[in-house]
Amino acid sequence: MNAFVYGVGSSNFGKQPEIRVEDLAARAILEALSAAEVDTVEAVYVGTVFGPPGLSQRVLQRVGITRVPVLTIENTCASSTTAFHEAVTAVDAGRWDRALALGLEKMTSVGVGPIEPESSDPEARSGMALPAIYAMSASRYIACFGLTETQLASVSVKNHRQALANPRAQYRAKLSVEDVLSSRMIADPLTLYQCCAISDGAAAAVIGKDRGDRTDVRVRASALRSGGLWDYRSAHVWGFEVTRDTAQTAFEQAALAPQDVDVFEVHDAFTIAEIVATEALGLAPEGRGGELVDSGHTAMGGRQPVNPSGGLLSRGHPVGATGLAQVAEIVWQLSGAAADRQVDGARIGLVETLGGGTAGIDGNGCVVTVLGG
Amino acid sequence: MSGLPAEIGQEPAPQPVGNDPRPVIGGVGTEMMVHGARCVACGYTLAYSRPRCPVCGGRLESALYGPGGSVWACTTVRIAISHIQPPYGLAYVDLDSGPRVLAHFDPAGSGSVRVGSSVRLAGLTPDGNPLIEAVG
Numbered sequence: 094m095n096a097f098v099y100g101v102g103s104s105n106f107g108k109q110p111e112i113r114v115e116d117l118a119a120r121a122i123l124e125a126l127s128a129a130e131v132d133t134v135e136a137v138y139v140g141t142v143f144g145p146p147g148l149s150q151r152v153l154q155r156v157g158i159t160r161v162p163v164l165t166i167e168n169t170c171a172s173s174t175t176a177f178h179e180a181v182t183a184v185d186a187g188r189w190d191r192a193l194a195l196g197l198e199k200m201t202s203v204g205v206g207p208i209e210p211e212s213s214d215p216e217a218r219s220g221m222a223l224p225a226i227y228a229m230s231a232s233r234y235i236a237c238f239g240l241t242e243t244q245l246a247s248v249s250v251k252n253h254r255q256a257l258a259n260p261r262a263q264y265r266a267k268l269s270v271e272d273v274l275s276s277r278m279i280a281d282p283l284t285l286y287q288c289c290a291i292s293d294g295a296a297a298a299v300i301g302k303d304r305g306d307r308t309d310v311r312v313r314a315s316a317l318r319s320g321g322l323w324d325y326r327s328a329h330v331w332g333f334e335v336t337r338d339t340a341q342t343a344f345e346q347a348a349l350a351p352q353d354v355d356v357f358e359v360h361d362a363f364t365i366a367e368i369v370a371t372e373a374l375g376l377a378p379e380g381r382g383g384e385l386v387d388s389g390h391t392a393m394g395g396r397q398p399v400n401p402s403g404g405l406l407s408r409g410h411p412v413g414a415t416g417l418a419q420v421a422e423i424v425w426q427l428s429g430a431a432a433d434r435q436v437d438g439a440r441i442g443l444v445e446t447l448g449g450g451t452a453g454i455d456g457n458g459c460v461v462t463v464l465g466g
Numbered sequence: 467m468s469g470l471p472a473e474i475g476q477e478p479a480p481q482p483v484g485n486d487p488r489p490v491i492g493g494v495g496t497e498m499m500v501h502g503a504r505c506v507a508c509g510y511t512l513a514y515s516r517p518r519c520p521v522c523g524g525r526l527e528s529a530l531y532g533p534g535g536s537v538w539a540c541t542t543v544r545i546a547i548s549h550i551q552p553p554y555g556l557a558y559v560d561l562d563s564g565p566r567v568l569a570h571f572d573p574a575g576s577g578s579v580r581v582g583s584s585v586r587l588a589g590l591t592p593d594g595n596p597l598i599e600a601v602g
Contacts, residue, residue, distance in 0.1 A: 210548060215487040215514065216568045219595045220543060220550040228541035229558060236581035281542045322520055325511070325566040330539070452568070 094185040094346075095302050097309035098464065100128025101421035103296040106409030107263040112293070114144070114199035118152040121295040121417075122195060129299035135189040136162045138180040140173030140196040141413035143203045152197065167413075169448030170362065171317075172196065173296065174416025174460035178317045180300045181462070185312075191301035196418065198411035200291040208291075208412075216452035224288050226449060227363035228280035230330035234365065235282065238380030242282055246273035247386045248364040249286050249406055255393055256403025258434035263292050263409030287364040292409035296417035298424070310424050313441070313463040314346035320455030327455070329379070332366070332447050335456040336373035340445065343461040344375075351375030354397060354463070355439040356426050358419035360447045361404040367391075370445055371399060374461075393434065401426060401434045416446040416460060427465040441466045489513040489567055491587065491596050497533045498587040500596070502565060504529035513565040531564030533587040534601070538566060540581060542573045550593065559585055559598055569596040577602070 102124025104117040126132065137158060139149040149165045168175040173196025180192040207224060210217030234240040250270055256262035268286060276285040300312070320335040327334065344350060351374055359374070361367035368382035376397060377385050385391045391399035402408045402422040405415060423442035425431045442464045448457040490501040502513040507524030511531065519526055540557035543550075555571035557579055570591050571579045577600025579585060585598040 207545065207547065212548070213485070213487055215489065218486070218488055219556070219568050219570065220547045220554060221556060221568055222543070222545075222547045224545075225541050225543050225547075225556050228543075229539040229556070232541055232581055233539040278544045280544065283541075325538075325560050325564075 094181065094312050094314065096181040096184045096300055096312040097303055098312065098420070098424050099131060099299040099301050099306070099309050100125045101296070101298045101424045102128060103261060103418055103421050104294045105261045106292050106294040106411060106418065108201050108291065109293040110201040114148070114197055114293070114295070115152050115155055117199070117293060118195060118197045118295040119156050121297040122156050122193065125193070125297040125299050131191060131299060134158065134161065134191050134193040134299065136180070136183065136192045137164070138176035138192060138194045139163065139165045140168065140176035140416060141165065141198055142167055142169060142172055143198060143200065144413065148197070158193070168458040169450050170360065170410070170412050171416055171446040171448035171458040171460050172413040174419065174444060174446040174462065175317060175458055177298060177300070177417055177420055178315045178460050178462065181312050181315045184300050184302055191299065193297060193299055194417060195295065195297045196414035196416055197295040198413040199293045200411055201293055211450065214450070214452050217450065221452070223450065224280040224283055224363065226331060227365050228283045230332070230369060231282050231365040233330050234368070234380070240368070240383050242274060243270055244368070244383035244386055245282065245287060245364045246270045248361065248367045249273045251386060251392050252361060252400050252404040252406045255401050255434060256407035258432070259403050259408060262403040262407050263290065264403070264407045283363055283365070289362050289405040289410035292411040294409060294411040294414045294418065296414050296421050298417055298420050308428065310427050310464050311466065313349065313466055314343040315460070315462040316342035316346065317458065317460050318342070319458050323453060323455035330369060332449060332456045333369055333373050333379070335459045336370055336445060336447055339459040339461045340374045343463050347463040349441065349463060354441050354443045356401060356423065356436040356442045357397065357399045357445070358402060358404070358422050359399055359445045361400055361406050362410060364406070366447070367399065367404065370447070374443070374445060393436070398436050401431065401436055416444070419444045419446060420462070423464050486594065488594065489596055491590055494530060498589050499533060500531040500561060500564065500567060500587070502529050502531050503527065511565045513567045531561040535559040535561040535564070535585055537579055537581055537583045537585055540579055555579060557585070557598060567596055569598040571598050575599060
């Protein structure tokens with residue numbers, strides 16, 4: 094693709110009720126513009142889920158970005174990776190020389206507990222909150238593949254440990270498997286420390302065509318799709334097929350295989366989600382993703398570290414900002430700018446985001462993007 | 467008798483209440499059944515009425531599913547969600563020769579509801595959610 098990330102930025106992540114979302118976004122935008130060494134963009138693609146009408150323009154005018162097309166995208170948890178994908182695709186197609194992708198969310202303005210299920214959806218109306226969706230998958234993996242509760246908990250231990258080196262992360266904690274398993278049960282078998290928390294934050298990226306700057310990070314591939322029907326005909330847990338198929342498209346476009354990727358940011362909204370995602374991305378056969386955690390393959394220092402930022406579980410999951418927070422982390426990794434959490438020699442990185450919440454389909458949206466090389 | 471067209475049922479099919487998106491469940495004889503649909507062209511089964519078959523675009527006819535099925539996945543929710551007080555069991559149930567439906571179960575009820583368990587539709591919870599119970 095003729096699309097490069099010129100620069101990225103983000104706010105801190107966490108419950109920040111005292112900070113306006115406009116200020117969280119301004120920090121991300123100004124950092125990204127500064128890193129990109131540009132002052133202007135030709136278009137802006139914004140991902141947000143809970144933002145009120147007009148939020149994008151309200152944010153942008155504060156930093157002087159006006160008189161350009163602004164497109165606001167809701168795609169649940171994949172909202173800002175969808176914004177990134179659309180910006181990349183538009184630049185690659187020659188529509189813009191330079192565009193800004195922005196993700197932002199102020200979840201503490203919405204509520205303090207789990208995301209309220211949408212009452213117009215048949216399963217959400219029955220109390221199928223997001224923790225329950227993933228708990229269903231975990232129950233299936235335990236019954237069918239012998240996944241253990243220790244393997245589930247180990248994902249949380251790993252990602253919280255990795256977040257210790259990320260000063261922008263929501264939770265930086267040294268946890269034991271026992272700590273994770275003894276935390277409050279949310280939806281069997283997922284305990285509190287296996288669930289991402291609500292969070293506030295923003296992240297941004299400036300994307301443009303090739304300008305011959307060796308420090309820009311090439312977008313090797315980007316794929317977006319919504320889930321197919323997910324019903325009695327599927328032998329896979331929710332979200333597996335859409336992630337697998339989106340990744341396959343991205344790998345074909347990048348002319349790369351899963352083994353070629355040095356570092357990943359994947360959608361670990363719950364511990365089981367990282368296990369399913371790593372399988373769907375091709376790092377392990379279906380049902381054996383737990384072994385990646387056992388062996389250290391996906392830990393810092395392992396062959397293919399996953400979620401060096403701490404992931405959604407630890408960096409935080411301000412839903413509309415998450416995708417670009419993932420992109421930012423991978424860009425920092427590929428630029429050698431990840432400081433104490435740097436994956437040595439990282440050349441190729443991958444971002445995977447999966448949005449859900451609509452019953453009957455295999456995910457509202459999945460984005461897989463391959464960067465670097 | 468799963469899958470028989472609704473008009474063969476012994477009682478009129480219950481109708482959805484207002485904009486309630488959940489499956490319609492009602493008694494057929496002595497059994498509780500899901501009043502869903504089936505594609506006349508490809509045989510795809512649904513727990514809902516829809517404008518057309520989402521698989522092939524074919525015409526849908528009414529169909530009854532249940533009362534038996536097996537648990538595909540399940541969990542017990544330990545936190546309050548909306549107005550539903552915990553704990554409550556949730557299961558994806560593959561109805562015999564029919565669609566997969568989301569149903570509630572009583573985590574403290576008799577019998578085991580686990581992945582692979584045989585269950586049957588038992589009616590509705592007071593909140594109007596499909597309710598299952600273990601068989602045997």
